[in-house]
Amino acid sequence: MNDQEMYSSIYDIVQKNAVDAGSELETSKDCFLCITASEPSRVDVLKLSEEKDNMTFLRKAYICMLKRIVDPAALESWKLSADLSPEEFQLRCVNGLKLSEEFFLTHVKLENNIYATNNPVTGAPAAAPGSSVTMPEKLMRMYRKMPDFMKKAARRVMGVR
Amino acid sequence: MKIYIDLSNLMLVDFVTGIQRVVREITARIVSSPQHEFVLMTYSFRKNAFMKLDNDLFRRYFTGEDLEKEVIYTQEVVDIDSIPCGAVFFDIDSVWNSRLNRSWLFPKLKKNGVKIVTELYDLIPITHPQFCHSSTTANFMAYVGANLKYADLIITNSNATVQALNDLTDKLGMERKKAIVVPLSSDFTNNGSASSKNEVDPEVKEIADAGKYLLMLGTIEPRKNHSLVIDALESGLAEAGMRAIFAGRIGWNVDELEERMKNHPLYGQSLFFVEKPDDSTVDYLYKNAFAVAFPTFNEGFGLPLIESFMRGTPVVASDITVLHEVAGDYADYFDPNDKDDFTRCVKALMDDPALYEQRRERLRSYVPYTWDESARDMLSAIETIDVTAKKVPDDAKVKQLVCLTARNDDMLATLPYIEEFMPFITEVVLMTPDKNVEELKNSYHGRLELKFLTDSEILGGNKLPEDHSTRNFFLRCLALKNPVFDDVFIMTDDDYRPLRTIDQEVFIKDGAYNSYYCYDLPRWRGTYSRPTSFDVCQRKTLAWLREQGFPTKMYASHQMQVIDKRIFNEMTEKYPEIIDKGMCEWSTYFNYGAAHYPSMFRHVPYVAMGWPGVRSDWYVDVVPEEFLFENHYSFLYTKGQVFDGLSEELCEKTREENVIKCCRFANELRKQREARAVYDSYSQSYWVQYREIPSFSLIPVKGEEEQDGIAISAPAYYQAKISEWTRIPFNVDKSIFTIFGTKDIELSYWFSDEDGLKLTSAGRMKIDPDDLSFLLPVFSPSCPERCVLNIKAILEEKDIAASVAVRANIIG
Numbered sequence: 001m002n003d004q005e006m007y008s009s010i011y012d013i014v015q016k017n018a019v020d021a022g023s024e025l026e027t028s029k030d031c032f033l034c035i036t037a038s039e040p041s042r043v044d045v046l047k048l049s050e051e052k053d054n055m056t057f058l059r060k061a062y063i064c065m066l067k068r069i070v071d072p073a074a075l076e077s078w079k080l081s082a083d084l085s086p087e088e089f090q091l092r093c094v095n096g097l098k099l100s101e102e103f104f105l106t107h108v109k110l111e112n113n114i115y116a117t118n119n120p121v122t123g124a125p126a127a128a129p130g131s132s133v134t135m136p137e138k139l140m141r142m143y144r145k146m147p148d149f150m151k152k153a154a155r156r157v158m159g160v161r
Numbered sequence: 162m163k164i165y166i167d168l169s170n171l172m173l174v175d176f177v178t179g180i181q182r183v184v185r186e187i188t189a190r191i192v193s194s195p196q197h198e199f200v201l202m203t204y205s206f207r208k209n210a211f212m213k214l215d216n217d218l219f220r221r222y223f224t225g226e227d228l229e230k231e232v233i234y235t236q237e238v239v240d241i242d243s244i245p246c247g248a249v250f251f252d253i254d255s256v257w258n259s260r261l262n263r264s265w266l267f268p269k270l271k272k273n274g275v276k277i278v279t280e281l282y283d284l285i286p287i288t289h290p291q292f293c294h295s296s297t298t299a300n301f302m303a304y305v306g307a308n309l310k311y312a313d314l315i316i317t318n319s320n321a322t323v324q325a326l327n328d329l330t331d332k333l334g335m336e337r338k339k340a341i342v343v344p345l346s347s348d349f350t351n352n353g354s355a356s357s358k359n360e361v362d363p364e365v366k367e368i369a370d371a372g373k374y375l376l377m378l379g380t381i382e383p384r385k386n387h388s389l390v391i392d393a394l395e396s397g398l399a400e401a402g403m404r405a406i407f408a409g410r411i412g413w414n415v416d417e418l419e420e421r422m423k424n425h426p427l428y429g430q431s432l433f434f435v436e437k438p439d440d441s442t443v444d445y446l447y448k449n450a451f452a453v454a455f456p457t458f459n460e461g462f463g464l465p466l467i468e469s470f471m472r473g474t475p476v477v478a479s480d481i482t483v484l485h486e487v488a489g490d491y492a493d494y495f496d497p498n499d500k501d502d503f504t505r506c507v508k509a510l511m512d513d514p515a516l517y518e519q520r521r522e523r524l525r526s527y528v529p530y531t532w533d534e535s536a537r538d539m540l541s542a543i544e545t546i547d548v549t550a551k552k553v554p555d556d557a558k559v560k561q562l563v564c565l566t567a568r569n570d571d572m573l574a575t576l577p578y579i580e581e582f583m584p585f586i587t588e589v590v591l592m593t594p595d596k597n598v599e600e601l602k603n604s605y606h607g608r609l610e611l612k613f614l615t616d617s618e619i620l621g622g623n624k625l626p627e628d629h630s631t632r633n634f635f636l637r638c639l640a641l642k643n644p645v646f647d648d649v650f651i652m653t654d655d656d657y658r659p660l661r662t663i664d665q666e667v668f669i670k671d672g673a674y675n676s677y678y679c680y681d682l683p684r685w686r687g688t689y690s691r692p693t694s695f696d697v698c699q700r701k702t703l704a705w706l707r708e709q710g711f712p713t714k715m716y717a718s719h720q721m722q723v724i725d726k727r728i729f730n731e732m733t734e735k736y737p738e739i740i741d742k743g744m745c746e747w748s749t750y751f752n753y754g755a756a757h758y759p760s761m762f763r764h765v766p767y768v769a770m771g772w773p774g775v776r777s778d779w780y781v782d783v784v785p786e787e788f789l790f791e792n793h794y795s796f797l798y799t800k801g802q803v804f805d806g807l808s809e810e811l812c813e814k815t816r817e818e819n820v821i822k823c824c825r826f827a828n829e830l831r832k833q834r835e836a837r838a839v840y841d842s843y844s845q846s847y848w849v850q851y852r853e854i855p856s857f858s859l860i861p862v863k864g865e866e867e868q869d870g871i872a873i874s875a876p877a878y879y880q881a882k883i884s885e886w887t888r889i890p891f892n893v894d895k896s897i898f899t900i901f902g903t904k905d906i907e908l909s910y911w912f913s914d915e916d917g918l919k920l921t922s923a924g925r926m927k928i929d930p931d932d933l934s935f936l937l938p939v940f941s942p943s944c945p946e947r948c949v950l951n952i953k954a955i956l957e958e959k960d961i962a963a964s965v966a967v968r969a970n971i972i973g
Contacts, residue, residue: 001335002708007264007306009333010287014302018290026295036264036303041209046858046874046892067260069296087863098852107207110853112892114860114874 007036027069034060038067045094046112054082054089061090065097067106091115162197163248164543165239165275167261168214169203170254172233179379179464180255180282183345187253187280189223190536192216197540202239204261213237241266246274246712247759249543253280257297257304264303267311272681272713274755274764278314278543281305283461284325285384292384292458294413309333311710315340316542318462321483341542344487345462346532361445368433369449374404375507376450376474378443378465381419381434382412386456386479391422391432392500398507399431405454408435408446447472452510455479456497463487470527475520477506491527493520551760552672553649559585559665559723561647565592565636566655569600575658575793577811580607582659586651590614592640612645619643630698631743638733638740646726652746653721656793657769660819663789668723673763676751677722679772679783680715682706686936688778691929694743702745709736711756716747718767719792725761728754770826771797776833777886777938784830788823803829836885839972843880851877856890857937859908859928859954859963861900869900871954873965879950880970881941888936895933897956904930905957912942912969913949920948928954945973 001009011029018024027035030051043064051057058078062070070078081089094115097103110116171184192199201219202211213235222228244250250270256263267277286293286301293301308315309330315338317323323340330337368374379385390405411419425432438446447453453469455478466488469476478484479497495506510517562579566572572591579586588610591601595615605611616625619640626632640646651668668675682703687696699715706713716722732753733740739749754762766783771792773779797804803825807818847855855876862872881887891908898904911923920942942948948971953964 001333002704003264003268003306003310006310006333006335007303010302010306010309010329013329013332014287014290014298017288021289021291023291025290025298027299032299032302035262035299036306038262039265040206040261042854044892046860046894049860049894050896069299085863104852107209109848112856112858112874112890113853114858114894116851116853116874116876 003036004033007033028056028059030056031059031063031069034063038064040067041107042109042111044111046114048094049086049090049114052086054084054086055079057086057090058093061093061097065094065106065108065110066100066102067108162544163200163245164191164197165200165202165211165244165248165250166253167202167204167211167250167256167259168219168254169259169261170256172203172214172230182464183280183282184254185223186346186532187536187539189220190532191540192220194540200239203234204259205238206260208238210241211239213239241269242273244270244273244275246755246762246764247276249276249278249546251278251280251543252308255282257301262300262303263307263311267307268707268713271311271710271756272683274712274714274759274762276314276546276759277308277312278316278546279308279312280316280318280539281308281322281326281461282318283322283459284329285459285461287329288325289384289459292382297413305329309335309338312338313546314338314542316343316539317341318343318345319483319486321486322461341545343535343538343542344530345464346467346530346535360441362435362438362442365435365438365442366445368406368435369446372404373402373451373511374406374433374449375452375454375477376446376469377405377407377409377454377456378446378468379409380412381407381409381415383414383418384458386458386497387415387418387422389456389497389500389503390454391425391427393504393507394427394431396500396504398504399427401508401511403451403507403511404431404433406433406435406446406450408438408443410437443468444472447474450474452477452507454503454507455484455492456495456503457481457484458497460484466492467529470524471529473521473524475510475517475524477503477510491524551758553669553674553725553761555672557649557669559647559649559651559668561588561590561650562586562653562721563590563592563646563650563724564653564655565633565640567594567597568655569597569604571793572601572655573604574810575655576605576607576609578658580609581811581815582662583651584662585665588612590645590650592616592619592636614640614643614645626741626743628743629694630745631741634698634739634744634746634749635741637746641726641729641733648727649723649725651721652724654719657719657721658791658793659721660770660788660791660823661816667768667789668721670763673761674723674725674754675765676716676754676762677718677720677767677769678714678716678751678764679718679767679769681782682713682715682748684782685715686779686934687932688773688938691927692932696932698743698745699748701743702748705736705739705742705744705749706752709756711752714748714752714755714764715745716751717745718747718769719772720767720769720790722747722751724750725754728758728761731757770822775803776829777940780837780888780936781830781833784834788826791819791822832885836882836887839880839882839885840887840889843970847876847878854890855879856892857952857965858892858894859897859906860894861897871897871901871956871961871963873952873954873963875952875965875967878968878970880972881939883941883945883971883973884943886938886940888938891935891937893928893933895930898930901956901959901961903956903958907955907957908937908952909955910937910939910950910952912971913951913966915947915949917949920944941969941971945971947971 011032015025048060048064051060059070062068081092166188171181174181199216201214201216205212214233215235218233222230222233270277286298287305290298317340320342323342326340327337377387377390381387387407394405422428422434447469452475453465455465455476457479460483463484466476470491476492478488478492478494480494493506495502590612592614595617598613598615619636626635682699685699703713729750766785768785768787768789769792770788771794774794798809804822807822808814844855858874860872860874862870906928907925909923909925912920914920921940948969949966950969951966955962
């Protein structure tokens with residue numbers, strides 16, 4: 001039995017104990033497995049983004065980024081954005097939490113942050129189309145010596161923006 | 162034995178009760194034990210490491226000396242990976258809510274061969290989750306799971322907890338854990354602990370002195386069943402002249418109870434609450450109570466019972482198994498769900514002074530377990546996993562070398578090196594295809610006695626697997642049953658060559674086998690995204706090692722290693738299913754050995770050059786301190802390569818040239834380290850600036866008109882050393898494969914100047930759908946000026962592409 005299977009089985013046993021006692025676990029199995037897999041000081045945002053259910057994503061983001069279960073007030077507040085597309089919701093959620101003082105104090109590092117405001121997908125401009133076009137070495141040496149207006153013309157000719 | 166103890170929770174709290182009290186009493190005692198070395202620590206999430214505490218100041222502070230708590234802390238960092246193989250990590254504190262979750266920590270410790278011992282106080286959040294906060298329950302489940310999988314020993318304070326643990330492992334279908342019961346003590350007033358020097362709170366004294374009272378000590382929480390006592394007071398007990406004092410702190414989910422208690426008409430008359438009493442006040446309350454009431458629904462031990470007995474105060478307790486185990490005939494029992502039964506129990510003592518006196522008299526014969534005894538027994542329990550027990554005999558001699566080979570040329574070129582540099586080897590067993598034997602016999606005329614074990618002899622009718630790694634492991638597993646092998650021998654491949662004269666001490670020293678590791682398996686990413694048979698084999702091995710809860714170091718160090726055939730065979734007999742699964746023969750064996758015979762295996766960084774073959778292959782995490790072996794690659798001797806101009810075969814100049822080889826190869830590794838240092842420094846600065854680790858990810862995006870597309874998420878800028886290889890983290894969102902229904906994604910990457918002109922040739926690689934998190938090998942340009950790192954991804958069949966251009970600072 002691997003770790004995740006074991007934790008999953010433990011969850012089932014405890015959930016049954018709770019139900020038998022007229023109660024139930026407030027933490028979902030997904031979130032519990034997220035707790036067991038979370039690193040103390042790193043969060044892989046790309047991996048986290050695999051969760052496409054907005055509210056589950058939120059719960060997992062709190063566990064991973066703030067190291068706690070989402071509080072009822074925050075949950076209510078985020079519910080207002082629950083209808084957003086997963087991408088938009090995740091973007092807001094990750095950046096919202098990232099900018100919080102609480103996150104700053106956790107000293108957690110974000111890894112593979114596909115929602116970073118400074119990266120080309122979500123913020124900065126994307127790569128220029130055609131930027132992979134290469135000039136022959138000889139032409140390149142000539143190009144380097146050209147004045148700016150000629151460089152511009154040459155680039156147009158070469159299809160390089 | 163070196164014993165590490167995480168005391169983060171004890172050091173954090175200002176009110177020592179329950180578990181913290183146990184932690185304080187036990188640790189303050191065992192830390193003075195001269196037989197062992199103790200490292201007391203707290204976890205720092207800023208550093209993601211432990212910080213060492215001063216043992217002496219810890220002991221002095223927690224045994225009552227007038228010190229500031231802050232003086233106990235030191236600035237010494239204990240990195241988690243620095244806890245050595247064979248050390249014991251003793252988890253005695255209440256750590257389940259710790260940021261350093263054990264589900265993450267324990268696999269890491271086990272990876273390094275650390276033994277884990279846990280004091281498990283109870284399993285209440287598992288068996289009775291309704292009594293616990295949801296957050297605590299979730300964290301506790303993770304904590305218990307980690308212990309079930311990774312702990313070497315569980316210490317409990319009652320058989321009831323062992324039973325609960327066994328019930329859980331049985332339900333999970335797991336092997337029962339080794340568990341030892343060590344009862345707890347309660348003589349906390351006799352140790353002069355920090356808080357016991359205080360005066361009794363006069364207000365509390367006044368309440369206590371005003372008449373008979375039942376004492377309930379402990380956190381106010383649903384499980385403790387305080388309501389039953391209030392119910393009983395209401396229904397006649399108060400009228401009969403009995404009062405109740407609740408002492409402790411307000412816990413979870415008791416708002417209603419707290420409101421009921423504090424607004425109760427009897428509050429302040431027959432019902433009292435003493436919040437966070439110090440030890441002296443607790444002592445006074447115990448001594449002067451008519452009886453201690455313990456109507457709890459569930460307990461791991463029931464410390465208040467013992468504390469009460471020691472002061473000669475009778476106890477009325479819930480009729481549950483664990484309390485019978487702890488209190489035996491010294492307490493009177495009632496049904497915790499029946500207030501009338503509780504009232505009956507108390508009234509019996511109130512109404513019959515002779516009976517009450519008899520109960521008190523009986524307690525005079527009570528012999529408490531002392532903290533000294535608890536600490537002694539706990540240490541004895543830890544010593545049962547003594548890691549220094551088994552040793553390799555001092556007179557163990559190795560004379561045999563065993564090699565699996567299908568390449569006669571390589572083997573014949575290597576044998577002279579063995580002859581020349583390994584004088585203690587007199588015999589070589591060659592496991593080889595039948596067709597190779599004759600040529601080997603005829604071509605070799607040296608001093609070594611060659612013995613042959615052919616594939617057909619090994620296989621005995623079994624089919625030879627096609628995959629290289631599977632074949633190697635399969636053959637070795639089968640072969641090692643053959644009596645031709647000595648119990649202890651050196652295992653090698655036909656291209657591992659000694660570089661200078663070595664003796665047996667390279668392999669066996671001070672009663673332990675040297676086990677040369679080269680990596681942590683979980684960090685192994687291979688050379689490129691497309692995994693080789695070797696990489697797949699390492700992944701399979703890691704999965705198996707993790708499943709077994711074994712350490713996970715990588716021992717495929719491409720050098721000779723010593724093998725104890727008995728331990729190897731024990732492993733394959735215990736886990737016969739692995740034989741044809743293509744595992745790594747080195748990492749399975751040495752990690753199995755580390756888990757089962759830690760004292761017999763000493764883990765040392767590998768000493769082979771040529772692994773990696775070239776510095777761009779993969780990052781060297783474990784840096785060899787010296788080179789004793791060469792993993793021979795012919796191409797390294799070709800023009801422009803690192804051993805260009807040096808001889809490939811043993812000759813007169815070999816010794817001299819081997820010194821040159823060592824220097825050249827060390828220089829290669831130095832270049833890699835320097836490039837890596839530049840990247841690490843960039844990564845750190847980037848984190849400080851953006852709170853992120855720079856990395857690249859290929860993700861699906863919604864394009865214009867809702868058409869799906871792909872994009873490359875990238876850091877704001879990139880930095881690398883001039884003209885050097887850097888490997889940058891690259892991740893691929895796995896959903897791309899399902900969205901676009903393709904497995905064919907190609908990455909190309911190159912540097913250009915800011916105008917888009919290429920400064921380096923483009924590297925290309927196909928993405929392997931089974932390896933979506935890898936390190937992209939990027940060679941930086943030779944111009945120390947601002948340029949751009951371009952990465953392009955193409956879904957070949959779909960005519961979909963994405964590219965990104967990131968400003969790059971190339972450091973000279």
